[in-house]
Amino acid sequence: MFEKFAHSARVAVEDARFEAERRGDRRIGTDHLLIALLEDDEVAQIVGVDAREAHETVDLLDRNALAAIGVDLGEFRSTSRTSLSRRSPLMTSGAKTVIQQSLANAAAAHARTITSQHILLALLDRHEPDPAAALLAALPVDQSALRERLSAAT
Numbered sequence: 001m002f003e004k005f006a007h008s009a010r011v012a013v014e015d016a017r018f019e020a021e022r023r024g025d026r027r028i029g030t031d032h033l034l035i036a037l038l039e040d041d042e043v044a045q046i047v048g049v050d051a052r053e054a055h056e057t058v059d060l061l062d063r064n065a066l067a068a069i070g071v072d073l074g075e076f077r078s079t080s081r082t083s084l085s086r087r088s089p090l091m092t093s094g095a096k097t098v099i100q101q102s103l104a105n106a107a108a109a110h111a112r113t114i115t116s117q118h119i120l121l122a123l124l125d126r127h128e129p130d131p132a133a134a135l136l137a138a139l140p141v142d143q144s145a146l147r148e149r150l151s152a153a154t
Helices: 007-022 030-038 041-047 051-068 093-108 116-124 131-138 143-153
Strands: none
Touching: 007 030, 007 041, 007 093, 007 116, 030 041, 030 051, 030 093, 030 116, 030 131, 041 116, 041 143, 051 131, 093 116, 093 131, 116 131, 116 143
């Protein structure tokens, strides 16, 4: 399936794997896909948010979620997390759905390849409590305007 992906979209999926590993997560989620897309300057410009801001926001969301169950990490910040498994993380069902939806988005646009914009459009279809939807809601992003810009561009 990934042979239909444009180079930048393929890089984003690979970077999502690295993002999951960096965060110590066992599976690649929709939030990892979103952050990986934002590593691309072109995508970051379209969205109006860069990966640094997304990292800071997802860290804040994690801290708030932990605080809600009584865990306070204080100033603790892990600079590197290591996975107990040597295997590459697999995708969550939500991330798989996003990849499938990006294929449908590309087909609807009569595009020959799946681009980062097609993946981003699929991420915009997610609803909370999906991690990417929660992250997008926490970022200063006008999702309706972003959807219009992406739809016009694809």
